[in-house]
Amino acid sequence: MPELPEVETIRQELTEAIVGLKITDIEVRLAKQFKGEKKDVVGAKIVKILRRGKVLVFKLSNGKNLVVHLKLTGQLVWVPKAGERTTLGHPIPFAGEELPSKTTHIIFSFDKKGKLFYNDLRQFGWIKVLDDKGVEAELAPLYEAIEPFTPQFTSQNLAEIFSRSRRPIKLVLMDQAKIVGVGNIYANDALWEARIDPRRPANSLEPKEIEKLRQGIVKVLKEGLKYGGASENAYVRATGEPGAYQEHFRAYQMEGEACPRGDGVIRRLKIGGRGTFYCPGCQK
């Protein structure tokens, strides 16, 4: 999915677009992706949109919340003044030029103001209606973990986390119970930034390496956000436009290409079943 920069891009764009607007209807086309009662949501206004890790929380005026996880291929696309069928003028990956499309599984209507389309090719994502207590319970594991871009994201805290695991460092970076928001793209690129081999046991990292890794994570996440996320696959911004971070990949998806530092050729291997990209020349 959408990792931190992608989800944050969507959060910011939807905040601009729909905070203050009233949900006038919800059409659920694929029941398994919507957990809750439509009547708990219809008629409420969007008050605020929050993000924790890769999860979005839409706070509503009636005390309820829409909690959204996009998983691998979820898209949230806002179309102002959308009609029954809306031509976008440009294609969206796996969704096409017209919404709703065959991958559109939930549609939120905001009267005449527009529609929010939830598209999801692989149908792994979900939207839940929860009260504040429910949100607290749902997000509790994520609050045990550290959020990048907060004061808690220190090399001391990372050192503490890493010292408790012998797993490959890349898997620990992607473990949402430990650090939230980092997924496969940014884990690969952050390790390249820090010149660390993704297979290294987490507890083998030296304090200097941990600090470089902390800086690398912040750097690539910031850059991802600056470019509106990475549209290598299904991801699009809330506007329906692609992000551009894929034009700035360091190692991710760069197998066979020259290392951006010129230290060799990017190689691919598997860690925990996930594609992993690194430069044997500079990542030790």
Place this chain on the structure above:
DNA sequence: CACTTGACCTGTCCGC
């Protein structure tokens, strides 16, 4: 407890 594997889905791409 730490860690690994398969499951959830649909689509694309690549080699035979």
Place this chain on the structure above:
DNA sequence: TGCGGACAGGTCAAGT
């Protein structure tokens, strides 16, 4: 032109 397999941004539950 099929057809099979690998692969795709993420978690879960059920194994060892």
